[in-house]
Amino acid sequence: MAQLPVADLQQLSTQIRRDVLRMVHGCKSGHPGGSLGCADFFTALYFNILDHNLNFSMDGNGEDVFFLSNGHISPVFYSSLARAGYFSVSELGSFRKLNTRLQGHPTTHEGLPGVRIASGSLGQGISVACGAALAKKLNNDPKLVYALMGDGEIEEGQNWEAFMFAAHQKIDNLIVTIDLNGQQIDGSTKEVMGLGSDIADKVKSFGWEILHMDGHDIQNIINTMAAAKALTGKGKPIFIMMKTEMGYPVDFMMGSHKWHGVAPNDTELANALSQLSSTLADY
Numbered sequence: 001m002a003q004l005p006v007a008d009l010q011q012l013s014t015q016i017r018r019d020v021l022r023m024v025h026g027c028k029s030g031h032p033g034g035s036l037g038c039a040d041f042f043t044a045l046y047f048n049i050l051d052h053n054l055n056f057s058m059d060g061n062g063e064d065v066f067f068l069s070n071g072h073i074s075p076v077f078y079s080s081l082a083r084a085g086y087f088s089v090s091e092l093g094s095f096r097k098l099n100t101r102l103q104g105h106p107t108t109h110e111g112l113p114g115v116r117i118a119s120g121s122l123g124q125g126i127s128v129a130c131g132a133a134l135a136k137k138l139n140n141d142p143k144l145v146y147a148l149m150g151d152g153e154i155e156e157g158q159n160w161e162a163f164m165f166a167a168h169q170k171i172d173n174l175i176v177t178i179d180l181n182g183q184q185i186d187g188s189t190k191e192v193m194g195l196g197s198d199i200a201d202k203v204k205s206f207g208w209e210i211l212h213m214d215g216h217d218i219q220n221i222i223n224t225m226a227a228a229k230a231l232t233g234k235g236k237p238i239f240i241m242m243k244t245e246m247g248y249p250v251d252f253m254m255g256s257h258k259w260h261g262v263a264p265n266d267t268e269l270a271n272a273l274s275q276l277s278s279t280l281a282d283y
Contacts, residue, residue, distance in 0.1 A: 003048045009218050012083060013043040015280040018273060019079035019092055021250075022282065025269045027096035030104060033259035034150065035076035037181050037215065037244040041148070042080040044221040051143060054085050056113035064143045065132055067117055069125020070150035070179065071105040072261070078102050081114035082283075092283045123156025125149055126176055130166050133174040133237075144232060147176045152184030155193045160206075166237040167207030175228045177240040179215065183257040200241050208239040215244035250275055 004012070016039045024030035046052070050064045068077050075095065082089045087101075094100040101110040105120030117128050129147040136143060153159065166174060178199070186192050196202065200210045209231050213224035221242075228238045246260065247253025250272045264272055 006219050006222070009040075009043050009047055011279060012047060013039045013218065014276050015278040015282075016043060016076060016079045016083060017250075018276050018278055018282060019083075020075040021264060021269055021272050021276075023075045023079070023092055023095040023102075024263045025266075026093060028263045029096055029261075030075055030263055031072040031261045032075065032264065033183065033246040033253060033256075033261075034070065034073040034179065034181065036250060036253065037246050037248050038073055038076050038148070038179055040218050041177065041179075041215050041221055041242060041244075042076050044218050044225070045146065046080045046084045048222055049225045050146065054113075056086060058108075058116055060116065060132070060143075061139065061141060062143060065116060065145055067125045067129045067132070067145070067147040068106060068119050069129075069147055070122060070153050071119030071125075073150075074102070074104060074106050077106060077115075078112075081112075084114075086113040089283045122150070122153045123158040126159055126162040126166075129174055129176065130162055130169070130171055133166075133171045134169065136173055137171075143173075144229065145174050147174070149176065149178050150184070151178055151180045151182065151195065151199070152189050152192070154178070154195065154199070155189075163203055163206045163208065163239075170235045171237050172231075172233055172235050174237040175225070175232070175240065176237065177242050179242055179244055181244045181246040183246045183255075183260060185257065185260045187257050200239075203239045207236060209234075209236045210239050210241065212241045213243075215242040216248055 020035045024032045053063045095102045096104050101112040106115045107118045129145050133145040204210045214220045231238050253259040
C-alpha cells in the first residue's frame with residue numbers, strides 16, 4: 001500500500017477522530033477516549049507502516065499482520081480499516097447496531113475484513129501475536145507481527161506470561177506497542193492498580209528491546225516504528241512505550257477516565273466536531 005506524506009496522515013487522523021465520535025454517538029455507546037488517543041497511531045500504522053494486503057485473508061501469509069488486544073477501542077480500528085479500503089466507509093454508520101459486522105468489540109464470525117481475532121476480553125492479544133509470529137517463522141515468512149495493548153490491560157497476568165514466553169522463544173519478528181494514557185474505566189491506572197515504578201524496566205528484564213514514542217506525533221511514530229523494524233531479527237521481541245492522552249485532542253475529554261466508555265450527547269458531539277476540522281468527507 002502506498003505511503004502517505006505526514007500532512008495527509010494528519011488530516012486523515014482528524015477524520016478518523018470525527019468518525020469515532022459520530023460512531024459512538026450514533027449508537028449511544030462505545031469507547032471514545034482511548035480511540036481518540038490512538039488515532040494517530042492507527043493512521044500511521046495502516047497508511048505508512050504496515051505492509052498489508054487489502055485482499056484480506058485470515059492467515060496473513062506474506063504480509064504484516066496487526067492484532068488489537070485492547071479491543072474496546074474498536075471505533076478507531078474500524079474507521080482505520082474502512083478508510084484504508086478494507087470495507088465501505090458507509091458501513092461505519094452501523095457500529096454496534098443490530099446485525100452489524102461492527103460489533104462493540106471486534107469479533108471474527110461476522111467476517112469483517114481486517115479482523116483476525118476477537119478481542120473483547122483483555123490480556124489475550126499478545127499471546128495470540130506470539131503464536132502468529134512463531135507461525136511466520138515456521139513458514140519462513142519474513143513479514144512482521146504488530147500488536148497494540150493498553151496500560152490498564154497489563155493488570156491481566158496473562159500478559160506477563162506472554163512477555164516471558166516471547167523473550168524465551170526469541171520471537172524477534174514481533175513489535176508490541178502499549179498505549180500509556182494512564183486511564184482505565186474506573187479511574188487512573190495509578191489509583192486502580194498501580195503499575196509500579198517503570199513498566200519499561202519490567203519488560204526489559206524479561207528480555208525485550210524497549211523503545212519510546214509520542215503517540216500524538218505522527219512523524220515520531222513513523223520514525224520509532226522504523227527503528228523497531230530495524231531491531232527485528234536480532235533475537236529479541238520489541239516493546240514500544242507510547243505516551244498518549246485519553247480523549248485527545250478534544251478539550252473536555254482529554255485526560256479523564258470518564259470518557260473511557262461514555263458516548264457524547266448531541267451538544268457534546270457538536271462541540272467535539274467543531275474542534276476537529278477536516279477536508280475529508282464524513283461517512
